[in-house]
Amino acid sequence: MNDAIVQIDGLDKSYGNHVALQNLELEIEKGEVFGLLGPNGSGKTTLFQTMMGQLTPTSGDIQVLGQDAYKDTFDVSKGVGFLPADIRFYDNLTARKNLEYLAELVDEDPDIEELLELVNLQEEADKKVSGFSHGMQKRLGIAQTLIKEPDLILFDEPTTGLDPERKEDFKDLIQRINKEKDITVIVASHILHEIENLCDRIGVLKDGKIQVTGTPEDIMDEADAETLEEAYLEITRGDFR
């Protein structure tokens, strides 16, 4: 029995003449922390939005939690938490009210205090989000991904806008929710340092295609490089393959 929580076969996505994803193949297993690494515009956000059913695939098959991500969007979204890269909340509501509203939409009764504490926002809980910095909105965004008690969380550029200390906190948080709550995590980033030492496996995306997947060691071997950074540069800038 295949233990894949995400199974993508031959996925294509185009916007007019622009090809965002082409013949993308990817399999992610339950319990993994998977890093999706690629430069800006390589298709990471498009892939996440297609997995959430927000974008329609041009062709190919995309299964998330055993369901068709496009046809069964409602069921897929029940089990998947999503942090969009450009996340914003309702400015006129407080952090707590935003979380309560989202929880009410899904008939969940999460421990809001615990979620706020998890991202160190308990002191700002009753302040309106309009006064929040980008980093604070990101942290609140991370908290909202847990409202649904998901099996899978997609983090799109989660550490952008966070200060270095918070970035480390975020890495700890990912590992905690992966180990303690048994949640599969996919982290998309264009910055290698932010996902190395965090992910079990990494997939490098370039021009809408997964170039290589594997553990950091596998990737270094494939690119014939001494370090992961060197391998990443070789894959994304050079004539890899």
Added chain:
Amino acid sequence: MKALTVAKKEVADHMNSNTFLIVFGLMLLLTGATAFQGAQSFQDQMDRFQESQNSDNERIGGFAPDKPSILDAFTMLTQGVNFPLIGGLLALLLSYNTVSGERDRNTLKLLTSYPLHRDSIISGKFIAGIFTLTVASAAAFMVASAIIIGMTGAAVTGAAAARILLMLGGTVLYMSCIYGLGTLLSTVFDDSSTALTGGVLALVISALVVPQMAFMISDVLVEDNEETDITVGEGSSGLSESYEKRMNIRNTVTKVFPTGSYGNFMQYMMGQDPSSIGISTGGSEEAESEPSVMESLNSSLGNLGLLAGEAILFFGASFVIFTRREIS
């Protein structure tokens, strides 16, 4: 029901928004001022009527003044800039960013990542809009009624009260139609400013340009070869044939647009016939027999149907586009 959860939040957002408070405040101010004028006009007409009664049915300018109805005091409210334009503007300002605002604020991706059918989102927003506009319209009608009744001391009969309630219903339907138009534009256009510009343009065309165009079209199509618009004699309705033809063309053109349908509906509710507006037929038999509430309602069904149909069409189109469109 998720739509109600969305609606509850949207109502709170509407009621607390500066835009709503400013335009609603303006509408109440205008309503108060217009009701004041309407009450004064009613009082003047009543004085003239009583004067003519006291002076042994003296005819002023050849016609005996009719006994004014308390509904006449509402004429300016429903035909002027108040409900047709400011009310329409309020509906538009509440709706132009219904979907595009979520897109502008980057909250749409978050919202649609939750297990929530998109039809619940759009229906919730529509319910919230109609509720808010109903509250605003009811408040405006209450203010107007209080001023008119307070100033004139006139007794409101059951029929007049029924007509006022129907006018309120028509106003809510008209505003819902404009709200639907705003929602549709906010669904079609990616940014709120384009949606607002399109909505204001549509409202101005519907409220100001189309009536003028209708006059021009009717004057071009029907040759005015009679000396006067009023005819006298046995079997005459009091209006010339060419005048009736022109008015029919004007009504047909204007009622295709929401503001025209609304204007016609309101005239029927005030016991008037939109095709004879502007002309008093004085002593003719038709003018003396005011239609019952049911007769007025029956006559206005076409306009009411058009308003309801347009509201459903706008909402239906928004619904279909929103549920099928990609979230980017």
